[in-house]
Structure formats: structure tokens, C-alpha cells
Amino acid sequence: MSVNRSALPTTLYTAEQCRVLDRTAIERxxxxxxxxxxxxxxxxxxxxxxxxxxxRRITIVCGAGNNGGDGLVVAxxxxxxGVEVQLVVVGERYAERLRAxxxxxxxxxxxxxxxxxxxxxxxxxxxxxxxxSLLGIGLSGPVRGEIANVIGQINRCAVPVLSVDxxxxxxxDTGAVLGSAVQADLTLTFIALKQGLLTHEGVxxxxxxxxxxxxxxDEVFEDVPVSAFRTDSEDLxxxxxxxxxxxxxxxxxxxxxxxxxxxxxxAPLMAAQAALRSGAGLVTxxxxxxxxxxxxxxxxxxxxHGVEDADDIELLVARADAIVVGPGLGQQVWxxxxxxxxxxxxxxxxxxxxxxNLLAQxxxxxxxxxxxxxxxxxxxxxxxxxxxxxxQANRFEQVRELQNRYGGTVVLKGAGTLSCDGDVIxxxxxxxxxxxxxxxxxxxxxxxxxxxxxxxAPLDAARIGVLVHAxxxxxxxxxxxxxGLLATDLVNTLPxxxxx
Numbered sequence: 001m002s003v004n005r006s007a008l009p010t011t012l013y014t015a016e017q018c019r020v021l022d023r024t025a026i027e028r029x030x031x032x033x034x035x036x037x038x039x040x041x042x043x044x045x046x047x048x049x050x051x052x053x054x055x056r057r058i059t060i061v062c063g064a065g066n067n068g069g070d071g072l073v074v075a076x077x078x079x080x081x082g083v084e085v086q087l088v089v090v091g092e093r094y095a096e097r098l099r100a101x102x103x104x105x106x107x108x109x110x111x112x113x114x115x116x117x118x119x120x121x122x123x124x125x126x127x128x129x130x131x132x133s134l135l136g137i138g139l140s141g142p143v144r145g146e147i148a149n150v151i152g153q154i155n156r157c158a159v160p161v162l163s164v165d166x167x168x169x170x171x172x173d174t175g176a177v178l179g180s181a182v183q184a185d186l187t188l189t190f191i192a193l194k195q196g197l198l199t200h201e202g203v204x205x206x207x208x209x210x211x212x213x214x215x216x217x218d219e220v221f222e223d224v225p226v227s228a229f230r231t232d233s234e235d236l237x238x239x240x241x242x243x244x245x246x247x248x249x250x251x252x253x254x255x256x257x258x259x260x261x262x263x264x265x266x267a268p269l270m271a272a273q274a275a276l277r278s279g280a281g282l283v284t285x286x287x288x289x290x291x292x293x294x295x296x297x298x299x300x301x302x303x304x305h306g307v308e309d310a311d312d313i314e315l316l317v318a319r320a321d322a323i324v325v326g327p328g329l330g331q332q333v334w335x336x337x338x339x340x341x342x343x344x345x346x347x348x349x350x351x352x353x354x355x356x357n358l359l360a361q362x363x364x365x366x367x368x369x370x371x372x373x374x375x376x377x378x379x380x381x382x383x384x385x386x387x388x389x390x391x392q393a394n395r396f397e398q399v400r401e402l403q404n405r406y407g408g409t410v411v412l413k414g415a416g417t418l419s420c421d422g423d424v425i426x427x428x429x430x431x432x433x434x435x436x437x438x439x440x441x442x443x444x445x446x447x448x449x450x451x452x453x454x455x456x457a458p459l460d461a462a463r464i465g466v467l468v469h470a471x472x473x474x475x476x477x478x479x480x481x482x483x484g485l486l487a488t489d490l491v492n493t494l495p496x497x498x499x500x
């Protein structure tokens with residue numbers, strides 16, 4: 001049996017790339033397609049046996065493609081193990097519609113005592129577990145009609161649901177729900193990690209995500225390009241090695257944070273606190289004079305300056321190794337003047353919040369080479385003069401478009417945050433729903449800004465900053481729960497995430 005389950009890979013692929021990998025394994029490595037299907041079915045059954053060892057009845061819902069073929073193998077293995085199998089196939093003349101490996105799976109299963117019943121609205125699922133083996137990664141259009149009805153019945157089940165490779169109805173490339181999709185409790189995906197499982201709506205439908213490589217040799221992957229990479233602990237350790245005992249603050253950068261127009265003083269202060277907790281040697285805050293006393297009371301480690309116009313930050317800019325501009329900046333005369341001063345500084349720069357809104361309004365700014373832009377979908381829509389729905393429909397495509405138009409490194413925030421420098425995309429699979437609250441973006445700006453000030457390249461600062469920020473939020477959620485999480489809760493947890 002293929003029991004090759006492992007931690008999620010760091011390489012992500014599109015559906016088409018997965019199909020190429022599958023063909024390569026069959027044609028170049030000589031692995032029969034039905035053998036791969038058997039390995040997939042065996043991997044699913046291994047998970048079921050481990051998670052539900054007392055299982056007596058199982059319902060397996062199969063479509064007519066290769067994903068359905070995987071389910072047919074699971075049905076045979078369950079029957080061999082003495083489990084009562086309810087095999088529900090979708091569509092009239094099911095066996096006549098099967099092709100290639102799925103047909104082989106049907107013929108193999110016919111040697112056992114498993115009886116198939118064709119789905120109709122009166123069918124009741126009798127299993128203690130439902131296996132979704134309905135639709136695979138080849139889905140391109142909206143789910144309609146009978147298939148949508150089957151998905152609806154699966155989602156109404158009061159028992160756990162395991163999806164084979166991908167929840168039926170989910171786009172493997174974008175994570176979008178194509179009409180309707182199975183709400184899985186667990187998804188076991190094979191061969192390569194599909195990028196849509198980790199972003200947009202995908203994160204709400206996969207449940208627990210497991211991976212099995214089906215024992216494919218490394219040569220299968222040699223000539224197939226990777227779509228994106230998943231940032232993990234190894235990247236963190238490589239880019240943030242242990243500090244020497246002789247370290248001093250001058251070695252770890254001086255970050256200038258600009259923002260906080262009247263009534264918005266908290267945003268840049270959260271960024272400043274996060275920057276210090278992320279290892280910056282020195283942090284200066286340039287904000288309204290009215291906010292200075294509150295800032296030094298809350299964070300005496302931050303060097304806070306009240307500024308009235310761009311002239312007041314000239315020396316502060318000269319001393320800084322990197323600049324964050326935007327948190328609480330506003331779009332009035334004060335904010336616009338400071339925004340322009342930051343743009344003209346020539347320093348590594350992070351633009352967030354109102355700095356992004358000002359950038360969207362000003363065609364004269366041009367393209368940056370070493371700046372980092374950190375838009376959420378709404379800000380991204382303004383930067384690309386579109387709407388949020390278009391941004392979310394294909395986040396991978398849109399982060400590339402943002403980078404192509406504005407240069408530098410772009411961080412498209414959201415579930416499965418993406419960082420792109422034009423050459424490569426990195427995805428963060430950490431994080432939780434508690435991060436959907438005010439101030440989280442300000443904290444992230446401080447983290448990334450601190451890493452820029454410490455000398456990391458923009459893309460590395462972005463992807464590591466996103467990871468640390470998400471893991472700090474996960475630590476908080478484990479202690480307090482996700483609901484009610486505050487951005488400031490993350491500040492003291494950042495060192496735990498960074499020094500893992």
C-alpha cells in the first residue's frame with residue numbers, strides 16, 4: 001500500500017501541470033496509469049483505516065472520470081476489509097461512460113461483491129463516512145444539474161466527508177467554487193499540491209489537508225515547471241539564522257515608519273511595535289505631534305517625532321535603512337506630502353494602506369524596483385482599476401498583474417497570502433480567520449519593514465514577514481481562539497514565531 005503521507009510539499013502546481021506530471025510518470029517512467037490509481041485508492045484507504053478504525057459502513061460517491069476511478073478502488077479495498085460498502089455512481093449508463101484507468105478500476109471491482117446504485121433524489125447515504133470521488137482537477141465550468149444536487153446532498157450529511165484529491169466543485173488553479181463544492185472534513189491530495197487548495201475559497205472547503213506523493217520518482221518532476229512555492233520553517237531558518245553573541249543594535253537596521261494623521265495614530269504605532277518585536281535594531285516613528293505623547297507612553301522603545309510637513313522628516317529619512325509609509329497616513333495634504341517624500345527617498349520602501357490608495361491615484365510615481373506593496377483585495381482592485389470579485393477570481397494571475405504594473409514585490413493579502421517579485425510567487429498557508437480584524441495589516445507592515453531594515457531582499461522580507469505574522473496569529477488563536485483576536489495580541493507573540 002502507498003503510505004507515503006508527508007508534510008505538505010513546498011512546491012505548488014496548476015491542474016495542467018499536474019496532468020503533465022501524471023503523463024510523465026506513465027510515459028517516461030513506465031508506471032501504468034491503473035497502478036497510480038491503485039496507489040491513490042490505497043492511500044485513501046490507509047487514511048480511513050487510521051482515522052476511522054471502527055468504521056462499519058462507508059458511502060463512496062463516484063463520478064465517471066479518473067477521480068471516480070480512485071473511489072472505485074477505495075470501494076474494493078473497503079469491501080476486502082469487511083466494511084459494508086454503499087457505492088453510489090452518478091449518471092445513467094455509468095459503466096458505459098468509463099474510459100481508460102477508470103474502466104480498469106470498474107473491471108477490477110467487478111470481481112468483488114460490491115453493488116453499485118445509480119444516484120437519484122431518493123437515494124439516502126447510509127455510511128458512517130462519505131467519500132467524495134465525484135469530480136477531479138479537470139473541472140473548468142460551473143457545476144450544474146444532477147452533479148450540483150449530489151454535492152448538496154453530500155454537504156447535508158451528518159457524517160464526516162473525505163474528498164479524494166480535491167473537493168468536487170473546487171477549481172484546482174484558483175480556489176474558486178465553481179457553482180457549488182463539497183465541504184470536506186479532510187482532503188487527501190496526490191502527486192503534487194494543487195495551488196487552489198491553499199487560497200481563496202479553497203481554504204474553507206478542503207478541511208484538513210493531507211498529501212501523498214504516490215511513490216513517484218524525482219525524475220517525474222524534473223522538466224515540469226513549478227507554479228508557486230509555499231513558504232515554510234526551512235525558509236525561516238535559512239533567512240533568519242541565529243544571531244551571534246556579539247550582536248548590537250546597529251547591525252539590525254533602522255526602520256522609519258511614517259503615518260498617523262489626526263485620529264489614526266494607532267496604526268503606525270502598531271507597526272512600530274511589531275517592527276521592534278521583529279528584530280529591528282532601531283525604530284523611528286514620524287507622526288502627528290498630537291500622537292507623540294501617547295506613542296512614547298505606549299512604546300518607549302520607539303523614537304517618536306511629531307512632524308508637520310515633509311521638511312520635518314528629511315533627517316529621519318537620511319538616517320533610515322528602510323521606510324514604511326501608509327499606516328494611518330490619510331489622503332489629505334499632510335499625508336500626500338509625506339508620501340511623496342518617502343517615494344523620493346531612494347530607500348527600500350514598503351507601501352501600505354493609504355500609501356497604496358495615493359499610489360493608485362498618482363500616475364506620475366512610476367514603477368519601483370525595491371519597494372514592497374502590501375494590498376488587501378480592495379486596495380488591489382483600486383490599483384488595477386477593477387473590482388474585488390475580479391481580484392479574488394484568480395489571485396495568482398492578479399498578483400502577477402500588480403507586479404507587472406507597479407514593479408518591486410507585491411504581497412496580495414488574504415487567505416493564502418501571495419508574494420510575487422515577477423519571477424516567482426510564494427504562498428503562505430499559515431494563518432487563521434481571527435486575522436480578519438482592524439490593524440492586522442499595520443502589524444504586518446511593521447514585520448516586513450523590520451526585515452527590510454535588517455537587509456533582507458524585498459521578496460524574502462515579504463514572504464518571511466507574511467509567514468511570521470501568520471504564525472504569530474496562529475499562536476494567539478491556540479491560546480485565545482480565533483474569534484476576538486486583536487492585532488496587538490500578535491505583537492508579543494512575534495518573537496515566538498520568529499525564533500522557532
